[in-house]
Amino acid sequence: MFTFANRHFSLSSTLTIGFVAVILFGALLLTLPIATVHGIESSFIIALFTSTSATCVTGLTLVETSTYWSFFGQFVIMMLSEIGGLGFMTFMVLMFTSARRKLRLSTQLLAQESLNLQHLSQVKLVKMIVGLSLGIQTVGAILLFFDFYPKFGLFKGIWYSIFHSVSAFCNAGFSLFGNSIATFKDNTYILTVLGILIMCGSVGFLVWRDVLTYHKRHHLSLHTKLSLRTGFVIFIGSIFLYALTENGFNNISHNTSTFHNIINIIFMAITPRTAGLVTFDYTHLSMAGTFLTMILMLIGGTPGSTAGGVKSTTIGLLAVQTWATLRGHHDVNFSNRRFPRENIYRALTLIVVAFLIVSVATFVLCMTQPLAEKMGLEYIIFEVLAAFGTTGISLGLTVHLTLFGKIVIMLMMFIGRVGIFNVMYTVLNAKNGQSDIRYPEESVLIG
Amino acid sequence: MFTFANRHFSLSSTLTIGFVAVILFGALLLTLPIATVHGIESSFIIALFTSTSATCVTGLTLVETSTYWSFFGQFVIMMLSEIGGLGFMTFMVLMFTSARRKLRLSTQLLAQESLNLQHLSQVKLVKMIVGLSLGIQTVGAILLFFDFYPKFGLFKGIWYSIFHSVSAFCNAGFSLFGNSIATFKDNTYILTVLGILIMCGSVGFLVWRDVLTYHKRHHLSLHTKLSLRTGFVIFIGSIFLYALTENGFNNISHNTSTFHNIINIIFMAITPRTAGLVTFDYTHLSMAGTFLTMILMLIGGTPGSTAGGVKSTTIGLLAVQTWATLRGHHDVNFSNRRFPRENIYRALTLIVVAFLIVSVATFVLCMTQPLAEKMGLEYIIFEVLAAFGTTGISLGLTVHLTLFGKIVIMLMMFIGRVGIFNVMYTVLNAKNGQSDIRYPEESVLIG
Numbered sequence: 014m015f016t017f018a019n020r021h022f023s024l025s026s027t028l029t030i031g032f033v034a035v036i037l038f039g040a041l042l043l044t045l046p047i048a049t050v051h052g053i054e055s056s057f058i059i060a061l062f063t064s065t066s067a068t069c070v071t072g073l074t075l076v077e078t079s080t081y082w083s084f085f086g087q088f089v090i091m092m093l094s095e096i097g098g099l100g101f102m103t104f105m106v107l108m109f110t111s112a113r114r115k116l117r118l119s120t121q122l123l124a125q126e127s128l129n130l131q132h133l134s135q136v137k138l139v140k141m142i143v144g145l146s147l148g149i150q151t152v153g154a155i156l157l158f159f160d161f162y163p164k165f166g167l168f169k170g171i172w173y174s175i176f177h178s179v180s181a182f183c184n185a186g187f188s189l190f191g192n193s194i195a196t197f198k199d200n201t202y203i204l205t206v207l208g209i210l211i212m213c214g215s216v217g218f219l220v221w222r223d224v225l226t227y228h229k230r231h232h233l234s235l236h237t238k239l240s241l242r243t244g245f246v247i248f249i250g251s252i253f254l255y256a257l258t259e260n261g262f263n264n265i266s267h268n269t270s271t272f273h274n275i276i277n278i279i280f281m282a283i284t285p286r287t288a289g290l291v292t293f294d295y296t297h298l299s300m301a302g303t304f305l306t307m308i309l310m311l312i313g314g315t316p317g318s319t320a321g322g323v324k325s326t327t328i329g330l331l332a333v334q335t336w337a338t339l340r341g342h343h344d345v346n347f348s349n350r351r352f353p354r355e356n357i358y359r360a361l362t363l364i365v366v367a368f369l370i371v372s373v374a375t376f377v378l379c380m381t382q383p384l385a386e387k388m389g390l391e392y393i394i395f396e397v398l399a400a401f402g403t404t405g406i407s408l409g410l411t412v413h414l415t416l417f418g419k420i421v422i423m424l425m426m427f428i429g430r431v432g433i434f435n436v437m438y439t440v441l442n443a444k445n446g447q448s449d450i451r452y453p454e455e456s457v458l459i460g
Numbered sequence: 461m462f463t464f465a466n467r468h469f470s471l472s473s474t475l476t477i478g479f480v481a482v483i484l485f486g487a488l489l490l491t492l493p494i495a496t497v498h499g500i501e502s503s504f505i506i507a508l509f510t511s512t513s514a515t516c517v518t519g520l521t522l523v524e525t526s527t528y529w530s531f532f533g534q535f536v537i538m539m540l541s542e543i544g545g546l547g548f549m550t551f552m553v554l555m556f557t558s559a560r561r562k563l564r565l566s567t568q569l570l571a572q573e574s575l576n577l578q579h580l581s582q583v584k585l586v587k588m589i590v591g592l593s594l595g596i597q598t599v600g601a602i603l604l605f606f607d608f609y610p611k612f613g614l615f616k617g618i619w620y621s622i623f624h625s626v627s628a629f630c631n632a633g634f635s636l637f638g639n640s641i642a643t644f645k646d647n648t649y650i651l652t653v654l655g656i657l658i659m660c661g662s663v664g665f666l667v668w669r670d671v672l673t674y675h676k677r678h679h680l681s682l683h684t685k686l687s688l689r690t691g692f693v694i695f696i697g698s699i700f701l702y703a704l705t706e707n708g709f710n711n712i713s714h715n716t717s718t719f720h721n722i723i724n725i726i727f728m729a730i731t732p733r734t735a736g737l738v739t740f741d742y743t744h745l746s747m748a749g750t751f752l753t754m755i756l757m758l759i760g761g762t763p764g765s766t767a768g769g770v771k772s773t774t775i776g777l778l779a780v781q782t783w784a785t786l787r788g789h790h791d792v793n794f795s796n797r798r799f800p801r802e803n804i805y806r807a808l809t810l811i812v813v814a815f816l817i818v819s820v821a822t823f824v825l826c827m828t829q830p831l832a833e834k835m836g837l838e839y840i841i842f843e844v845l846a847a848f849g850t851t852g853i854s855l856g857l858t859v860h861l862t863l864f865g866k867i868v869i870m871l872m873m874f875i876g877r878v879g880i881f882n883v884m885y886t887v888l889n890a891k892n893g894q895s896d897i898r899y900p901e902e903s904v905l906i907g
């Protein structure tokens with residue numbers, strides 16, 4: 014990840030350690046008796062797991078959010094999600110603009126014409142991202158309120174609207190309805206609002222910047238093009254495949270109309286990338302649908318967003334590279350740009366480490382986790398990938414996790430959110446030998 | 461893969477189409493009434509599946525080899541294994557030396573001092589590999605005969621010795637005992653002979669060449685160093701992990717002594733790489749052991765050997781590259797050599813395509829394959845990886861495969877054996893833009 018040349022600490026370490034601090038502070042707040050409905054002190058592991066899940070915007074839970082946590086506890090969870098979602102994005106903007114500024118100084122002459130110069134200052138970009146995010150969440154809450162007010166009254170209506178708007182935009186996956194959002198599986202309005210909030214949160218700050226400044230610059234960065242195109246292909250592909258595996262949602266629910274089935278299928282395609290709000294119990298999914306969900310959770314969303322996983326740009330870049338190699342081409346091109354070697358090495362490293370971490374986590378859970386008779390390997394892999402992809406959908410294993418299993422899943426959520434590179438650089442105390450961005454080749458964000 | 465510059469067909473296509481031809485011819489022979497014990501004509505799908513499994517040295521079976529196939533049928537299976545094992549190796553030698561010769565002509569001046577020039581001619585190398593392989597198999601058969609003769613008499617003793625020596629050396633995974641080699645789980649002598657045969661067949665021709673010519677050249681190629689070191693690490697690691705997951709084999713068998721347990725654990729570590737001969741029913745394995753076996757099958761053995769999977773050098777190269785990137789190093793070094801970029805791209809491509817193919821096969825099997833109540837996702841993934849790694853261990857799904865499932869598994873065996881690049885180049889009708897070998901950087905064989 015990018016490093017300040019003139020500072021002694023690296024941004025990766027700051028981010029990693031910052032997340033640990035936020036999680037611990039959140040856990041502390043959640044152990045207070047005031048945080049629970051019954052005014053009892055939670056065990057530290059429950060508080061820590063919940064704080065990790067909220068800060069890492071995952072949504073895996075040991076206890077039922079609506080009945081276990083008090084208003085104070087729920088408020089802490091919401092704030093942790095906001096820090097984990099929006100705070101993380103802001104930090105990524107700082108990382109990105111710092112590296113960009115450093116680069117601009119060092120390659121000023123060489124890259125004068127090809128450098129896609131940034132017209133926004135660092136502070137302005139941060140302000141824009143934060144303002145936009147809070148704005149979208151406010152609009153989302155208002156839209157939800159129209160439906161929630163008649164159902165839950167004024168206070169509950171306001172609170173539910175804010176909580177679920179934040180949870181959806183930050184892709185946190187927490188809900189206050191006890192069954193995720195299964196209550197609303199036939200409510201097109203709510204599913205649409207939530208779906209749009211989820212997508213807004215998961216595209217990442219670079220895409221937002223490019224889209225918002227397009228009228229001035231008439232240019233989309235390679236990163237934006239690649240992540241939008243990859244995201245679109247995966248989105249359409251997964252709608253088609255889910256419709257196939259679940260027989261157009263009829264396998265899951267016989268009671269919904271064709272129109273509601275379509276909405277539910279689309280929501281199914283949106284949620285596993287990182288959101289984690291679900292309209293039904295995922296144990297009812299077919300085996301093929303379950304496997305597809307695992308793959309989507311592994312992929313995750315866009316870098317610099319609220320998403321976890323290996324990230325869409327990684328997948329896109331690897332796909333382009335693979336195709337080039339198979340065709341016998343020397344260079345890896347996309348949209349008339351060439352990907353630099355470092356970018357591809359970085360994607361490769363990410364995918365190898367991700368595979369290693371997921372395998373090790375699966376292996377140790379297999380060793381330590383007692384499984385009920387009907388539970389196959391998919392229960393474990395699903396849980397590991399839900400944590401790594403910070404998706405938070407579960408087949409039900411979470412509440413059965415041993416203490417050791419809880420620690421493994423917490424680690425996976427942490428790595429999934431903070432990012433493999435940030436965690437690895439912090440652990441290895443290494444610095445990236447060079448900036449990730451070199452021109453005239455153009456890089457995309459990885460991880 | 462390497463191509464002749466001056467010929468119109470590529471070696472990749474020749475190999476791919478050659479394998480198809482051998483498989484079809486084998487299937488034809490196996491449909492003859494003379495091929496079965498009861499003198500009946502086999503259904504074409506049984507013959508084709510068996511021929512594919514034998515030629516691709518996998519060992520997955522729809523019918524019991526010893527009771528279904530006659531001596532003629534078994535002989536056909538053995539010959540197909542020999543063609544699939546030794547014939548493939550010979551072909552790889554041709555490919556390798558052709559590329560080498562082409563390279564030598566084109567880079568004669570540049571590389572004069574750094575080129576690790578090959579002292580053996582193409583023909584001499586092929587003769588050496590074939591002679592050595594047949595020699596090892598002959599010695600193996602004789603060693604097996606010492607134990608088999610008292611048990612099975614002269615004719616059966618000779619036949620069993622030859623068949624199992626070929627099956628072990630070619631890592632074919634077929635056996636005539638009805639329970640793989642569970643009969644011999646306490647027979648240290650047989651397990652040792654078979655284990656050594658398996659390892660001899662799975663190291664690949666380049667390692668053999670380097671080892672055999674070491675007294676002249678005092679040099680091991682980077683390929684040999686990397687594959688031996690990776691193989692050693694995986695071997696020792698898997699012994700340790702199996703001992704852990706299966707509680708020192710006590711989980712699987714209470715009747716064996718500690719000494720036999722150790723031998724069985726070592727054999728467990730050898731066999732999933734590609735051999736497929738097993739000393740017990742793998743459904744008795746713990747979930748962690750099952751998962752470990754899947755990973756080992758996915759990795760497979762050395763390129764240019766009887767192994768399938770993504771290959772040990774691929775894993776070794778990716779590990780070295782990943783470590784370099786995480787440490788912020790620009791070059792990827794191993795044993796004082798730098799890996800060329802093309803070599804790493806090739807490894808990357810292989811791993812991406814392998815992951816894609818395995819995922820697609822798993823997905824379509826999930827969709828089409830009815831599973832018994834107790835069967836989880838692991839039954840499907842295990843079967844797919846056993847085919848792709850040409851390992852041939854099964855949790856029992858093979859006999860339940862639908863027609864479509866059989867076709868998928870046959871395709872996986874074929875791709876696993878012929879190699880992703882050979883199949884892809886043939887399908888895409890593409891030529892590798894450049895030789896895989898450039899100096900002073902030194903390449904290793906991938907796939």
Ligand SMILES: [K+]
Pocket residue numbers: 070071072184185186287288289290403404405
């Ligand atoms: K989530």
Ligand SMILES: [K+]
Pocket residue numbers: 517518519631632633734735736737850851852
């Ligand atoms: K085999």
